[in-house]
Amino acid sequence: QALFQYHFTLESRAPYSIIWYWKRLQRPCAIIYAMIMIMLATVVMDTSVLVSALIGARGPSREILKRCLRGKYRPLVSNALFFEYEDTCGREQILESCPLTRWEIRDLLDAFYAVCQWAPIHYLWRPNSKDEEDNFLIELALAGNASIIVTNNVRDFRSMELHFSGLRVLTPEQLLRMTVDKVK
Numbered sequence: 001q002a003l004f005q006y007h008f009t010l011e012s013r014a015p016y017s018i019i020w021y022w023k024r025l026q027r028p029c030a031i032i033y034a035m036i037m038i039m040l041a042t043v044v045m046d047t048s049v050l051v052s053a054l055i056g057a058r059g060p061s062r063e064i065l066k067r068c069l070r071g072k073y074r075p076l077v078s079n080a081l082f083f084e085y086e087d088t089c090g091r092e093q094i095l096e097s098c099p100l101t102r103w104e105i106r107d108l109l110d111a112f113y114a115v116c117q118w119a120p121i122h123y124l125w126r127p128n129s130k131d132e133e134d135n136f137l138i139e140l141a142l143a144g145n146a147s148i149i150v151t152n153n154v155r156d157f158r159s160m161e162l163h164f165s166g167l168r169v170l171t172p173e174q175l176l177r178m179t180v181d182k183v184k
Contacts, residue, residue, distance in 0.1 A: 041179075042074045042117070044081070044141045046134075046151035047088050049172055050112075054089065054105060055097045060172035064150055068115055072179075076144040077116040080136045085109065119144030141167055150175055 045064065052061035068075045077085075088094065089105055098105060121136070121143045134156050141149050149157065149169045157169040170178070 041148055042076060042144060042146040043068075043148045043150050043175070044076050044137050044144070044146050046137060046149065046153075047081075047084050048152040049150050050085060051088060051094060052152060052172075054094065054100065054108075057099065060176050061152070063176060064172045065112070069111055071115065075112070075116045076119050076140055076146050077113065078119055078121050078136065078140045078143070080121075081140060082113070117144060138167070148175060 043064075045068070049061045049064060052059065053065040056062055064073070067073050086109075089109060095102055095105070100108065119140060121139050123143070124135075124139055134151075137149055137151070138157075140146070147166060147168065149167065150172055151157065151169060152171060154169050154171055
């Protein structure tokens with residue numbers, strides 16, 4: 001009880017008390033953390049974007065991958081998307097088209113997986129998109145609370161039966177343009 005009274009009296013002698021400064025510091029730190037989390041967009045990157053980034057020497061898909069690796073975006077991955085990445089990037093057509101060797105691709109994918117946030121999918125929404133194989137991307141975005149799905153085939157997502165207000169489906173070009181507009 002004496003210790004409580006001591007801290008209480010210390011707090012009342014602001015601005016000279018340590019407790020007063022500590023309480024004032026906690027608020028800005030929480031605000032800064034919230035701002036960083038808002039600025040760090042959570043995205044679901046379709047396999048088409050990853051393949052375009054591997055094959056093309058430059059371009060918006062490569063820039064999206066670079067930004068993910070630098071921590072500008074937080075990519076989400078589920079088991080289904082992981083296995084699709086692995087299957088697609090291991091195909092002979094992709095390996096022949098890519099300027100990287102098989103081992104460099106493996107290292108790049110490992111670095112990409114290291115910055116990804118793994119999100120388990122517990123509930124299947126079945127938005128009935130044009131391409132049934134894209135349904136799991138929407139389910140992943142909803143499970144991981146992502147705000148953006150980045151894909152090169154936006155058309156397939158426009159014809160969904162279910163629409164989600166906080167979720168945007170963008171091409172890599174649109175995402176880069178949106179990020180540049182926010183900075184300006």
